[in-house]
Amino acid sequence: MYHCYFANKTKQNKIILLILHRFDALENMTEGDTFLLNKSSGKIETQFTDFVGKTSFGMSVFNLSNAILGSGILGLAYAMANTGIILFVLLLTCMAILSAYSIHLLLKSAGVVGISAYEQLGNRAFGRPGKILAASIITLNNIGAMSSYLFIVKIELPHIIQGLLPDNSDYWFVDGRYLIIIISVLVILPLALMKRLGYLGYTSGFSLSCMVFFLISVIYKKFVTECPDEHSYNKTVPTENNYYHTAFTIPIMAFAFVCHPEVLPIYTELKNPSKKRMQNVANISILAMFVMYLVTAIFGYLTFYGNVKSELLEMYSKKDTLMLCVRLAVLIAVTLTVPVVLFPIRRAVLQLLFPDKPFHWVRHISIAVCLLFLVNLLVIFVPNIRDIFGFIGATSAPSLIFILPGIIYICIVPEEQEPLKSRPKIQAIAFVTLGFIFMIMSITFIIIEWVTGKKTSGGH
Numbered sequence: 001m002y003h004c005y006f007a008n009k010t011k012q013n014k015i016i017l018l019i020l021h022r023f024d025a026l027e028n029m030t031e032g033d034t035f036l037l038n039k040s041s042g043k044i045e046t047q048f049t050d051f052v053g054k055t056s057f058g059m060s061v062f063n064l065s066n067a068i069l070g071s072g073i074l075g076l077a078y079a080m081a082n083t084g085i086i087l088f089v090l091l092l093t094c095m096a097i098l099s100a101y102s103i104h105l106l107l108k109s110a111g112v113v114g115i116s117a118y119e120q121l122g123n124r125a126f127g128r129p130g131k132i133l134a135a136s137i138i139t140l141n142n143i144g145a146m147s148s149y150l151f152i153v154k155i156e157l158p159h160i161i162q163g164l165l166p167d168n169s170d171y172w173f174v175d176g177r178y179l180i181i182i183i184s185v186l187v188i189l190p191l192a193l194m195k196r197l198g199y200l201g202y203t204s205g206f207s208l209s210c211m212v213f214f215l216i217s218v219i220y221k222k223f224v225t226e227c228p229d230e231h232s233y234n235k236t237v238p239t240e241n242n243y244y245h246t247a248f249t250i251p252i253m254a255f256a257f258v259c260h261p262e263v264l265p266i267y268t269e270l271k272n273p274s275k276k277r278m279q280n281v282a283n284i285s286i287l288a289m290f291v292m293y294l295v296t297a298i299f300g301y302l303t304f305y306g307n308v309k310s311e312l313l314e315m316y317s318k319k320d321t322l323m324l325c326v327r328l329a330v331l332i333a334v335t336l337t338v339p340v341v342l343f344p345i346r347r348a349v350l351q352l353l354f355p356d357k358p359f360h361w362v363r364h365i366s367i368a369v370c371l372l373f374l375v376n377l378l379v380i381f382v383p384n385i386r387d388i389f390g391f392i393g394a395t396s397a398p399s400l401i402f403i404l405p406g407i408i409y410i411c412i413v414p415e416e417q418e419p420l421k422s423r424p425k426i427q428a429i430a431f432v433t434l435g436f437i438f439m440i441m442s443i444t445f446i447i448i449e450w451v452t453g454k455k456t457s458g459g460h
Contacts, residue, residue, distance in 0.1 A: 055269040057281065059201025064285040066204035067262040067340050069211060069292070069333070070145065072252060076293055077300030078310045079249040088297060091253050096290045098401075098431075099257035103282040105405040105428060106263055107275045109412045116268040118261060118344075119351040122404065125411035134404060135348035138261045141396035142345045143375060149334045149341075150379045154180045156331055163324045177380050183335055184372050191339035192346075192368040195359075197262075198269045200340055207336035210329035215296055217326045221316065222303045251442040255397045256293060257286060260405065261344035345371055394442035402435025 055063075080088040110116060113124050122134030154176035161174050172178055191203060259282075267278045300312045309315055313330065316323040346367045354363060406428045410420075418424050 054196060054271065055198030055201065055266070056271055057277070059198055059204075060266050060270050060278075060281045061284050061288075062201045062204040062208060063197060063266055063340060064259055064262060064281055065288055066200075066207050066337055067259040068257055068285055068289045069208065069337070070148075070256065070258070072256050073211070073293060073296055074312045074330075075252070075310050076256075076297035077304070077308045077312050079252065080297045080301040081306055081308050083249055085298070085301070088249075089294065091250060092256075092290065092294060092297075095254045095257055096286050098254070098434075099259075100279075100283055100286050101431070102260065102401050102405045103263055104279060105409040105431070106260065107267065107278055107282075109405070109408050110264060110267065111275045112412055112414075112417075116264050117347065117351055118264050118404075119348055121264075121408045121412065125408045132352065135352050137396045137399050137404070138348045139345050140392050141258070141400060142261055142341045143371070143378075144390075144393050144396070145341050146338050146371075146375045147378050149338050150180050150184070150375060152334050153183055153331055154379055156327060157183075159318065160324055160327050160331065163318055180379055181376060184376055187335055188338045188342075189368065189372055191336070192342045192372065193365055194339070195364070196269055197265050197340070197343045200343075203336045204340060207333040210333040210336075211292065213329045214326050214333075215292055217322060218296055218303070218312070219299045221323075222299045225303050251394070251398070251438050251445070254401065254438055255393065257289065258397050258401060259285070260400045261348075262340065265344055265347055342368060342371055391443070391446055394446055395439055398435045398439040398442065402438065403432050406432035406435065 083091065106118075106121070109121055113121070115121055115124060118138060119131045119135045122130035122132075124130075126133070157179045158174040158176050191200060194200060263278075263282065266281070267273055270278055270281065296312070300315075301308055304315050307315075313323070313327055316326075318324070346364070349367050350357075350363065357363070409428045410425055410432075413425075
């Protein structure tokens, strides 16, 4: 009997200690975190909130690949003409590796503190100013990306309709302003209202298939298009006159792999989430886009050589039925990317304005409608929005890829685990420095472009 009493007493003490331990864990958590008890070990494990473990590995790859793939793919052949094939391949390879390393820093930081939001990592590193800064950079960068995609729809879709249905130039349905409103309401908004980013894996897969069709068509056109009458192979090596263009392509190629605002939301929804599993998602996505970028650039360049323009599709006849279909496929791909880009903005707004509130459909829908309304207004009424967001992109993109991941990593990973003079921390410091160099380069080139009036290729 005494034995039973002491056994029960010991059991009660253990339960009390466990409860106290749970309260300690709760005290040390940041907003938006939660925890679950590991049944096998009895330890407290920080778990990601929102929609844990719902999205398959393949769908996550589709979504991240779609977030990486941007309209900048159309300018890569022009970049190769300015840098030369060998230098282009080296630069593109370096940028892909740096992007994968950047995601590694983000995931390592998220794993240390158990936080699945970029904004919350900023909060943990710098307090509320860091949270506001991260959310603002994500919002500006992604609104700029959404605007650039809708600009493409506004400009290109009327040409496609006129090519498929000639003699309709006076009708309202070839006015780009009306078309982007229709596309936004009928296509983008319903997809943006999805509860989870993982649901967009299907549309992301279709978007990527459209770009594969574009890639196959570029390869096909290389073998059926006559070579330009005048082209010289010395254009494959940078000369003194195009060093400016060569230097300008470096930040553009770096930004070709921007997907960092989407990484943590995708990680949140990944089935059986772990740092290694999400890093594999990132590595496969980056590798797939690296191959697509490289093949597009090589075959686009070898078709037109030094005559290639900054937008590859401009080189093909607008009366060519195949290339009209390719243009349509590119527009579909761009349109289906907009909802994927919108999700991190809504998440950033929710983190800033409603950090402790559970999911609610009214907030979810209202923010999506407001964002699309704002972007449509910008695209319709601001003629030089690309220049404005080009400047914003020059600051936000290097911040998201290089500066914030590196600084957050340095601040969050404890010195007991990795001292400031350790190799990983030194690498992170060098990575941040590289980010500031890219930012200064980008801003300098944009200012030169504004002053001189020279137009250079770009875009994400």
